[in-house]
Amino acid sequence: MLGYRSPRALICCKSCTDHHKAWMILNIFLQGTVDEILTTYIKYCTNERQTPSVTGLYQYISISKDKNFRFLCDATFNIVLAVFVFRSGVRRNNSKFIMAGKSKFIKLFYGFNHTYYQEIVYRDLKTRTLAPQEVKEFLEKTESFSVSGHESKGEGGDFVLEAVNGKSKRWLPPGIPQHQHWLQVCRNLDLLDKIRENTFKETGMNEESKGVYQRDIEKEILEWRVKLRASGYISNTADENSCHISVSGENLDKTLVSFERQCNTNINDYYNELIKGGLPGKGVSLTPVFTTPLDRTKFHDIKKKKKITDK
Incomplete structure (x- = not known):
């Protein structure tokens, strides 16, 4: 669907080595997945003779017992959509959008133990909380800059x-x-x-375009929707005892469906350690979010544990 035909190319895709292609992939994922989630919800409303609404959608997601459906909804609306909100704020120098998006996806930094980002987030929040009012206002007005003057081309x-x-x-x-x-x-x-x-x-020569270019990805979005629907991944028909799997059928860790809970626990543990006198980014041990059972096995491997030596 995306044209990646070798293991190395797939690794580049997962690592987001090309920022523009990574953003295009996120666009395909977000638009296609949201369309399929809404399709599932509207089918439910039709059968139950209910009027679809935003509130109804979130209630429908919250009472779902299907682990695959719940996980993909949480990942889509709470993480991926938050990244888009954050980017929208940066592009238009809108501090409220930036903080709203950031407040949702930064929890991943604690769930996957990104120590550098943990420290950056800590220092950024500390500055925004404790700085004089003049500094806070300056930060809000200068989140990003547009060199060209285009209102939607702001950058860090x-x-x-x-x-x-x-x-x-x-x-x-x-x-x-x-x-x-x-x-x-x-x-x-x-x-x-x-x-x-x-x-x-x-x-009379044309300089490089200063407009906003956006590639047509409707075909790719449709292909992703076809794959997602054919897999039955978000049909929301499985019960709570069913296994949590990926779209490709790989078994996922039993706690991944509640990954946000683990992220929030790690955030609390991290800041409690700082309150006790710990240093940001150093010496704070957190239990990561495990994606697959193999990730959990590797993390708890006895060979990776530190040896206790007598002094």
């Missing part, structure tokens, strides 16, 4: 610097640039860009 400060660096590089001569080359380009970058813009204008 690091990406803006990368873009400026990329502009600088295209004016460097071939070969290894020397200090003098960098000095000349950086001091005259705005002027050089103005000359470039006027050159395109005078010659």
Whole structure:
């Protein structure tokens, strides 16, 4: 469906080595999965002669006994959708959207023991809570920046610097640039860009597009919906004693369906350790969320345990 035809390509897909392709895959997953979840819910409403509603949908999900259906709904609406809300906030410099999205998906940093991100989240929240009001207002107004001025093309400060660096590089001569080359380009970058813009204008040539490009992924979304429906994964017909499996049929860990509970437990344990005097990102031992039974076996392998030596 996505064109990955080798194990190495699949690993690249899972690792999100290409940001643009990873975002396209997330779009396919979100739109296709939401459509199928709504299809299942509307069928239920039709049979029960109920009027579909947002509140009704969440109640329908909450009372479901089907582990596959519950898990995919939680992952879709509580995690993946939150990432889209966060990105929407960044693109439009909307602090409320950023914080709303972030508050949902950052729990994964504690569920999968991403220690660097745990520390970043801790320091960010601490700053936003304890900083003077003037600093808080400054942070809210400068979450992201739009170099082009387009209202939906906001980026984080690091990406803006990368873009400026990329502009600088295209004016460097071939070969290894020397200090003098960098000095000349950086001091005259705005002027050089103005000359470039006027050159395109005078010659009638089209510069690279400054619009918003979006690839048509309707075919891929439909293919994902067909695969998901054919598997019966979110038919919501299984009982509570059924096994939790992946769409491809692989057995999943028995606790994965309640992964958010484990994430929240880890968050509490993490901050309780900090209250006791622990350092952020160091020495805080958390039980991770296990995706498959093999992950659990590897984590509890006796060979990985530290030896206790007598002093």
